[in-house]
Amino acid sequence: MVQATELRIGDSDEIDMLSARELAAAVPEPIVIFDARGAALHANQAAIAAFGQIPPGTLLHHKFRTPEMQQLIVGLLGERRPGAIDYSERVPIERAFRVSAAPVGARGLFVVHFKDQSETRRIDRMRADFIANASHELRTPLASISGFIETLRGPARNDEKARDNFLQIMQAQTERMARLIDDLLSLSRIEMKPYMRSEARIDLGEVVAGVVESLGHLARESGVDVFYTRPNEPVLVPGSRDELIQVFENLVENACKYGASGGKVEIEINRTSAGPIPEVAVTVRDFGPGIAEEHIPRITERFYRVETTVTRRGTGLGLAIVKHILTRHEGRLTVKSRLGEGSAFTVHLPAE
Structure with a gap:
């Protein structure tokens, strides 16, 4: 019979020996550790790749100048109150982050963590645009067909020439909707196929x-x-x-x-x-x-x-x-x- 070995964290000092640098380096997202003055002490490689060099001593409120970041840093340093905000940059490219900041330990240190939301936001925006555009493209011919039906049932009920003209336009509009639906289905099928x-x-x-x-x-x-x-x-x-x-x-x-x-x-x-x-x-x-x-x-x-x-x-x-x-x-x-x-x-x- 195999006996399970119980691991008791308190019996080992290995976790206590981990440094902040080692922990920051293990995180694939940008992390900056700073002191009570708001001066950077350490930025991991992901932070440097995202925001450029952040030398020790750099004041975070000089590096990140948006009002939201300023309020987050001031609130954290003044009241040691953890917080989270949405932060975006437009230069050199448009990026969006969810930023979390909190005090660390009892040494007066703080950490700010950036989670990149750019791809998620882009997909959400594409989905919203796609639905809005598809709805618009379908609504236009539907409104046209509805209007012609109303006219055919009313003023043009006995007008043979107008009836033929309206029916021809209605057919063209239904063909347009059919083409749109076919193209939407085709594009959906192509996007769902993995590359092979x-x-x-x-x-x-x-x-x-x-x-x-x-x-x-x-x-x-x-x-x-x-x-x-x-x-x-x-x-x-x-x-x-x-x-x-x-x-x-x-x-x-x-x-x-x-x-x-x-x-x-x-x-x-x-x-x-x-x-x-x-x-x-x-x-x-x-x-x-x-x-x-x-x-x-x-x-x-x-x-x-x-x-x-x-x-x-x-x-x-x-x-x-x-x-x-x-x-x-x-x-x-x-x-x-x-x-x-x-x-x-x-x-x-x-x-x-």
């Missing part, structure tokens, strides 16, 4: 050729000629055929709709070794109105749209889906555009 390198080898030349053929009717309706020459040899990349088809469908569809005024879309596939690994670059170029420089960094955000008559008909999720699929494939998207000169969207994927 596919063993399949996909011929991008074949994929793009299939997309161009399937979107031929859209190109004709938009008055756009699509120029694409399939490479003579297979251009292979590892990945998911269905997801890569979705990428190029989004890009070619956007080029046909938003670049329609240019009258043509050009697609080319090139192998490149300019980066650290061999890549395949697929460029979809239109000759439409182009995109202003300030919009380019944000066009892959959910629901972000450069407001035009055409973009208001989209869901604002297409390029977000493209970005997430390429991330799963260890790829990237680059965009070059000038107002009045069209836009070029280039997909970069690791070559086989």
Whole structure:
């Protein structure tokens, strides 16, 4: 029979021998130990990485100047009262912390602990924005359909011409809602999938050729000629055929709709070794109105749209889906555009 050994902390001096420096070093979050004057005695490596050097003797109320931090430090030093606040910084990047401060032991020492909340706040903000945007995008067509139904049941009850016109608009609005829901579900499925390198080898030349053929009717309706020459040899990349088809469908569809005024879309596939690994670059170029420089960094955000008559008909999720699929494939998207000169969207994927 095995007898359990009871550990009695009081019988050992090992814990008493631990220094404040050792304890602070073991904590992965920023910790600063300071004295009754508010002068720093020790900052662990995480604090130095987060806030820069904090030499011994640095006054905390000089280092952290927000009113909330000032009140926390004054209350702690004056009344030895533990406290906690939310603290944020905007320079050099926006960060948010939950800051806790308390006295330590009987030697007149104090500790302040910073718990980084930046990622949590970012996710909460994204979730709130996502719900607000999705609700807005669905509410607009629903309000339009409701208004037309009310009109059809009232003043336009016997107006055949108005009825046909209203029904056509209602159908377009329901199709818009259906596209939005499809895009939301698609984006959700992509985000839920963990990254996994596919063993399949996909011929991008074949994929793009299939997309161009399937979107031929859209190109004709938009008055756009699509120029694409399939490479003579297979251009292979590892990945998911269905997801890569979705990428190029989004890009070619956007080029046909938003670049329609240019009258043509050009697609080319090139192998490149300019980066650290061999890549395949697929460029979809239109000759439409182009995109202003300030919009380019944000066009892959959910629901972000450069407001035009055409973009208001989209869901604002297409390029977000493209970005997430390429991330799963260890790829990237680059965009070059000038107002009045069209836009070029280039997909970069690791070559086989």
